[in-house]
Amino acid sequence: MASAAATSSTATMFGSAAASDGCSRRVFVTTTVQVRASQSSPAFLRTSRAIKTYASCSNSSVVNEPQLGRWHMKLSIAALVTEASAKVIDGKATAKEIREEIAAEISKMKESSGVVPGLAVILVGERKDSATYVRNKKKACEAVGIKSYEVHLAEDCSEQEVLEHISAFNDDPAVNGILVQLPLPSHMNEQNILNAVCIEKDVDGFSPLNIGRLAMRDREPLFVPCTPKGCIELLHRYGVPIKGKRAVVIGRSNIVGMPAALLLQREDATVTVVHSRTKNPEAITREADIVITAVGQPNMVRGSWIKPGAVVIDVGINPVEDTSCSRGYRLVGDVCYEEASKIASAITPVPGGVGPMTIAMLLSNTLSAAKRAYNLE
Ligand code: NAP
Numbered sequence: 001m002a003s004a005a006a007t008s009s010t011a012t013m014f015g016s017a018a019a020s021d022g023c024s025r026r027v028f029v030t031t032t033v034q035v036r037a038s039q040s041s042p043a044f045l046r047t048s049r050a051i052k053t054y055a056s057c058s059n060s061s062v063v064n065e066p067q068l069g070r071w072h073m074k075l076s077i078a079a080l081v082t083e084a085s086a087k088v089i090d091g092k093a094t095a096k097e098i099r100e101e102i103a104a105e106i107s108k109m110k111e112s113s114g115v116v117p118g119l120a121v122i123l124v125g126e127r128k129d130s131a132t133y134v135r136n137k138k139k140a141c142e143a144v145g146i147k148s149y150e151v152h153l154a155e156d157c158s159e160q161e162v163l164e165h166i167s168a169f170n171d172d173p174a175v176n177g178i179l180v181q182l183p184l185p186s187h188m189n190e191q192n193i194l195n196a197v198c199i200e201k202d203v204d205g206f207s208p209l210n211i212g213r214l215a216m217r218d219r220e221p222l223f224v225p226c227t228p229k230g231c232i233e234l235l236h237r238y239g240v241p242i243k244g245k246r247a248v249v250i251g252r253s254n255i256v257g258m259p260a261a262l263l264l265q266r267e268d269a270t271v272t273v274v275h276s277r278t279k280n281p282e283a284i285t286r287e288a289d290i291v292i293t294a295v296g297q298p299n300m301v302r303g304s305w306i307k308p309g310a311v312v313i314d315v316g317i318n319p320v321e322d323t324s325c326s327r328g329y330r331l332v333g334d335v336c337y338e339e340a341s342k343i344a345s346a347i348t349p350v351p352g353g354v355g356p357m358t359i360a361m362l363l364s365n366t367l368s369a370a371k372r373a374y375n376l377e
Contacts, residue, residue, distance in 0.1 A: 087346040089234050089313070095356035098233070099144055102363050106145040109376060117370035118147045119177040119203065119362075120169045124162060124188070125155035130181045137179070140359045146366055149175060159188045166196045176369035177203030179362070200372065203365040205229070206255065214262045222372070223365045228260035230357025231292055231313045232267070238346060240290065240311050242267040248285045250274040250301065250334065251294035256315055260292050281305070293334040303339025312340055312347040315354045 109115050119141050123134045134150065141148040151165050162180070169175045178201045184190050199209045205223035213221040235242060247269040251257030257273065264271045269290065274281045285291055285305040291312045293301055298318035306312060316334030333350030341347050348354055371377050 086312075086341040086344040087238075088341075089238050089311075089346050089348045089353060091230070091234060091348055091353040092356045094234060094237050095230075095360040097237075098357075098360040099140070099363060102360075102367055103144040105367060109370075110145065113374065113376060115370055115374050115376065116145065116147050116174075117177075117366050118149060118172075118175045119179065119366045120149040120151070120172075120175045121179045121181060122151045122153070122162060122165055122169075123181045124153045124157060125185050127183075130183075134181055137359060137362065140363060141366070144363055146363060147174070155185050156187075159192065162188065162193055163196050166193070170196075170198045170201060173373070175201065176373055177201050177362075177366040179204055201369060203362060203369055205259070205365065211254070211259065211262075214259060214266070223368070224263065224361075225255055225259045226358045226361035226365065227256050227294075227315060227354060228263055228292075229361045229364075230354055231260055231315065232263050233361065234313060234348065234354070234357060235290070235311065238311075240346065242269050242290065245269050245289040246287055247271045247290040247292070248274055248288035249292045249294070250281065250285065251296075251315075253294060256294035257292075260294065260315075264290070264292070291335075295334040297334055298332045299334070299336040301335040301340065303336060303343050306340050306343045308343050309345045310343075312344045313354060314348050314350055317350060317355060 106117060109117075119137075121134050121137060123130060138148045138150060149169070153161060153165070162184075166178060166180070169178045178197045180193055180197065182190065184193060194206050195208070197204075197207065199207050199222055202210055203223055203226075205211070205214075205221065205225040210221040210223050211225075213219040214224060232242075242264060247261075247264045249257050249261040249264065249271060250273075252261070252273050252275045257275075261271050261273050272284055272288070274284055278284065282302075282305045285301065286307050288307060289310055291301070291306065291310055292315065293313070294315040295301075296316055296318060298316070298320050301312075301314075312335055314333035314335040314337075316332075318332050318334070319329040320332050321328065322330040331351050333348075333353070335347070335350075337347065337349060
């Protein structure tokens with residue numbers, strides 16, 4: 001480990017100490033490089049230049065003490081410690097592939113029957129993150145040929161106003177899917193509003209009627225919630241067998257964990273759900289061939305939780321402080337990627353794993369809604 005910066009035969013390194021910043025992609029080695037040569041000699045100057053160049057390209061920092069011929073370096077040696085054996089399940093590439101398939105299908109549909117699918121989005125209030133999600137959804141719709149309709153209401157609008165817009169979209173045949181961007185302002189009853197979306201246009205799949213059908217044998221939901229649907233799609237497209245396998249879902253929220261567990265069960269996995277009150281989640285998770293995490297706790301699932309060869313789908317998107325990033329934070333999953341990727345056989349990264357699949361599944365649900373509405377299946 002200590003020879004990484006030996007750029008000249010005159011340089012020696014000593015006093016190394018390794019330190020990791022918790023579960024992250026980087027491990028640092030603090031070391032000192034000392035050059036045994038006169039400060040004006042070519043060897044000294046060459047070594048000095050090489051150390052500065054190395055530091056600038058490798059995210060390392062260096063404190064120079066030229067009068068003593070010494071450089072104290074904090075070397076970032078990510079490359080040495082992040083060797084992973086797991087296959088990366090690439091959600092970004094898979095989502096792109098799916099969007100291209102959807103665009104091709106919509107183009108054919110338009111040509112043969114003149115039908116253009118429509119998605120309506122209702123945004124209430126001024127939350128920047130919600131506005132960004134809505135903008136991204138609109139862009140994704142346009143890129144595949146789905147017409148988008150948007151209503152943006154003020155933060156202090158009434159619940160009745162939102163319900164009236166939903167009712168108008170329910171009656172509009174050009175609109176095949178309706179999405180109410182969550183969260184809603186606190187003075188509104190989210191359940192009343194989501195229940196008002198008719199089941200045939202519930203492309204988010206959050207209606208109790210859709211979830212109820214998902215939970216029942218021999219019943220088919222009209223729509224499956226987009227994020228868990230994206231998780232299962234990734235397993236399918238990467239050829240991961242589900243039938244008869246042990247699966248653990250960590251998290252039981254209505255929008256991710258619970259429907260993910262129902263979907264795995266429909267595919268004949270034996271499913272255990274781990275939540276905040278579960279005793280010894282580590283031992284339970286270690287029994288799983290397939291792990292889906294939707295918790296919201298950065299790096300909670302460590303390598304020791306993973307059975308060798310398991311497949312890991314990490315839904316979590318958690319910002320953690322990182323002053324080396326221009327925005328001051330980076331996104332990590334619920335799973336400690338560095339550790340788990342050495343033990344699992346396949347794993348989704350964060351970002352670039354489940355995230356891009358969510359919008360792709362929304363487009364897929366909207367296309368299904370249009371096909372169903374026009375009997376094109
Ligand atoms: P949520 O509604 O807060 O649910 C979190 C779940 O995790 C709960 O069921 C909770 O258990 C469980 N939990 C919390 N702490 C735990 C612990 N220490 N041990 C075991 N279980 C624990 O969150 P969510 O909406 O499902 O989202 C989860 C994560 O997924 C977040 O990071 C979110 O940003 C991300 N997400 C990503 C996408 C995407 O497109 N990729 C979409 C949605 C969400 P209890 O039920 O006992 O409280």
